[in-house]
Amino acid sequence: MSHTVEWKARLHIFEDDEGTTKAHLVLDTGTTALTGHGAAHCHPADANVPEIGDELAAGRAMNDLARKLLQAAERDIEGTGAPRPGTHQAAGWLL
Template identity: 50%
Template sequence: MTEKRTQAPMHVKTWTLKLDLFEDGDTTTAHGVLDTGDNVLESRSSAHRSPQDAAVPEIGDEYAAGRALMELGHQLLVAGMHDAAANTPATSG
């Protein structure tokens, strides 16, 4: 006899990321906001162009945005660790 498994219905969530880039002279600043529906995480990062480098705004955008996204990723991992710890039954010993 074959046992039938029932699958749980698919659960879909949409997270919204807003990433604003600000350029001021040789500095690009990124402000990231991630709304997960359960939490809102924010990060700020910047990139500074060295005087001897060519003025290519896209490079500053990429560095600043990449750093802001890495920070948001770190915050997500930390939040996940805290949530996992809070939802793990304590063991007595």
Template identity: 60%
Template structure:
């Protein structure tokens, strides 16, 4: 069976006084997940705004990734593919590694 899906990711960035904040919203068509990330420039470092953008955005997307993994773990558990509780050592279903 072939399936094709398209999920929309919207990412907003704001910067104020050396602090960059990111909000990422993932719309899967059936649910929306929101992730947040923050990056602060050390006052002793050179202010390079793009670095703050990249750090804050990556942290917001990492937040969404964690939410997606939690949802997948819960759904795997409901179909009997994962342990009933506690931390899971990958891979017990979909592998996190690339071949």
């Protein structure tokens, strides 16, 4: 069973007027889009290194998106009539 797809991700990072770096990540699967959000704020006592804020905000957006993607997979597995993941092996899918 061979299966190949290409999903596209767009990551936008920006800093607002209050000095908070925000990241907005969109994953386009071709049939649906999921979004993740993350933020980072530099402590006043820390050195202002924009790359660190970018990395933190982007990483948090990716974590948020990963959580949403796993939740979507769990819903899809349940939609096949399989038991909820974590209670039993779900239709051959190991979670």
